[in-house]
Amino acid sequence: MTRLGKNIYTPAHCRIEDPSMIREEKRILQFLNDLATQNGPTEPLWQLPGDDERCKQLFFAIVVFSIAPEKVDASFKLNQNKSREDRESVANPLMETGSPADHAVAEMIRDNL
Numbered sequence: 001m002t003r004l005g006k007n008i009y010t011p012a013h014c015r016i017e018d019p020s021m022i023r024e025e026k027r028i029l030q031f032l033n034d035l036a037t038q039n040g041p042t043e044p045l046w047q048l049p050g051d052d053e054r055c056k057q058l059f060f061a062i063v064v065f066s067i068a069p070e071k072v073d074a075s076f077k078l079n080q081n082k083s084r085e086d087r088e089s090v091a092n093p094l095m096e097t098g099s100p101a102d103h104a105v106a107e108m109i110r111d112n113l
Contacts, residue, residue, distance in 0.1 A: 012074035022064040025056060031064050039101055078109045087113060 022028060029050045036047070048055055078087070087109050094106035 012072060014069045014073075015071045016067045017070050019065045019067045022066055025059050026050070028059050028062055028064050029055075032062070039099060078105075078112055084113055 022031070029048055033047050091106040091109040094102040094109075097103075
């Protein structure tokens with residue numbers, strides 16, 4: 001469950017069969033850079049250098065899995081029992097961050113006003 005704030009959460013239950021471990025440096029580097037881009041500020045502050053020897057050594061300590069969920073059950077609670085003003089007071093600060101994930105949550109809250 002991801003806890004985003006008071007009365008904003010998204011519980012999800014996934015059934016996953018046969019996860020596979022990714023060991024190729026190039027795929028690990030791509031995954032980490034994509035993760036930083038998706039969850040960081042809209043202007044990424046950094047990208048991992050693929051040609052840096054220290055980074056390459058650290059890849060052995062990072063475990064990346066590829067999974068394909070067989071079934072996902074999720075529900076959303078986006079302050080639906082709160083006043084419009086309360087919901088806006090949650091959505092507005094989320095829109096002020098540089099995070100695309102925060103913006104997506106704010107839009108979901110606003111779509112349900």
